[in-house]
Structures are given as structure tokens and as C-alpha cells.
Amino acid sequence: MAVAVRARCVFLGAPGAGKGTQAKKVAEAASIAHISTGDMLRAQVAAGTPLGAEAKSFMDAGKLVPDQVIIAMVQARIAEPDAREAWILDGFPRTLPQAQALDGTLSGASAVSHVIYFDVPESVLVGRLTGRRTCGKCGAIWHVDNHPTKVADVCDNCGGGLVQRSDDRLEAITQRLEQYRTLTAPLLAYYRERGVLREIDANRSPSVVYEELLNLMQ
Numbered sequence: 001m002a003v004a005v006r007a008r009c010v011f012l013g014a015p016g017a018g019k020g021t022q023a024k025k026v027a028e029a030a031s032i033a034h035i036s037t038g039d040m041l042r043a044q045v046a047a048g049t050p051l052g053a054e055a056k057s058f059m060d061a062g063k064l065v066p067d068q069v070i071i072a073m074v075q076a077r078i079a080e081p082d083a084r085e086a087w088i089l090d091g092f093p094r095t096l097p098q099a100q101a102l103d104g105t106l107s108g109a110s111a112v113s114h115v116i117y118f119d120v121p122e123s124v125l126v127g128r129l130t131g132r133r134t135c136g137k138c139g140a141i142w143h144v145d146n147h148p149t150k151v152a153d154v155c156d157n158c159g160g161g162l163v164q165r166s167d168d169r170l171e172a173i174t175q176r177l178e179q180y181r182t183l184t185a186p187l188l189a190y191y192r193e194r195g196v197l198r199e200i201d202a203n204r205s206p207s208v209v210y211e212e213l214l215n216l217m218q
């Protein structure tokens with residue numbers, strides 16, 4: 001069903017909070033740009049660009065790609081025609097300097113209008129992330145318990161083989177959650193002060209979260 005959303009949104013939350021899945025769904029329903037820095041980086045890695053090679057060394061180690069690399073990529077994306085009016089930023093900003101750089105780039109009618117915080121307990125996040133499998137062919141996301149394929153390790157959509165992303169392995173997850181606590185969690189106070197923060201209990205079924213999300217984005 002088509003929905004009307006005219007917001008410039010940042011989806012904020014720990015890895016595994018469901019931001020990516022919801023961003024994709026809302027963006028499709030509302031025909032607005034879904035700007036996933038993770039997907040953009042992985043596309044660069046797959047294409048073997050110099051940026052991709054640089055990014056890969058950080059991602060494989062479960063580390064964040066340096067701010068200036070991501071900022072340049074996002075700025076270029078937001079300047080494209082389909083992202084003039086409304087968009088969802090997913091996976092960015094993740095640090096206070098990134099949030100400040102974004103605010104420095106966007107002002108007035110293009111400024112961030114909504115920041116949605118996806119709240120999920122950490123124990124739940126670990127289970128969601130370690131069970132996550134991604135189709136190597138079409139990029140569909142599955143989960144060994146919560147969203148399994150009919151045949152193990154084979155994508156229902158395209159028949160492609162499933163892989164566990166290197167940053168979804170336990171060691172990398174522990175590091176990503178630690179980075180979230182130290183680098184990303186401070187953004188809540190930053191955006192709360194700006195009066196754009198809205199919170200959602202994301203430890204519920206995806207369809208319930210989706211409905212509430214549409215209301216919060218109005």
C-alpha cells in the first residue's frame with residue numbers, strides 16, 4: 001500500500017535493531033530514497049573500487065570506516081534528484097562528528113526533520129545478528145530462527161547461496177555493539193536537544209513496528 005512520507009529521516013539504533021529492514025519497507029511504500037551507507041559501501045567493495053578496498057579492511061575487522069569517506073559518499077547521494085524531498089538515512093551518522101558534519105551540509109528545507117531511535121535490549125540484538133544470513137546473489141536478508149529459508153542456506157527469492165557477512169560473526173558483533181555504546185549512543189542526547197528525536201520500542205514484531213513508524217514519521 002502506498003503511503004505518504006515527506007520527512008528527511010535518520011534511523012538510529014544498535015546493529016540488529018531492525019533499522020535496515022524497516023527503512024527498506026518504508027522507502028518502497030512511500031517511494032522515497034533509502035540511503036544505506038552499509039549497502040553503498042558493500043557495492044563499492046563488490047565493484048573492487050579503491051574506496052571499496054579501503055572500506056573492506058575496516059569492515060572485515062568489525063571497525064567503522066573513517067568519517068570523511070562516508071561523509072563524502074552520503075553528501076553525493078543526497079544531492080541526487082530522487083533524494084531532494086525526502087529520504088531515510090540508515091547507518092549514518094554513527095558518530096557525533098558525523099552528525100555535526102551532516103548538519104553542516106544540510107540546512108533549512110533540507111535539514112534532518114526526524115530522528116527515529118530503534119530501542120532493543122542488547123541480549124536480543126546479539127541473537128538477531130548471529131543468526132542473520134544474507135543472499136550472496138540478490139542481497140535478501142534471512143535469519144536462521146526468525147526468518148528462515150525453506151531450504152537451509154538457499155535463498156527463497158532467487159536460489160542463491162546464503163552467506164554470513166563477516167561483520168555478523170560473533171567477534172565482530174561484540175566489537176560493533178561496543179562501538180555503538182561509545183560512539184553512537186551519544187547521538188541520542190544530541191538529537192533530543194535539537195528536538196527531532198522520536199523513540200520506538202523495536203523489540204516487537206516487524207509489522208507492529210512498521211505501523212507505529214509510519215505515524216512517527218508524519
Ligand SMILES: [Zn+2]
Nearest residue numbers: 135138155158
Ligand atoms: Zn537471493
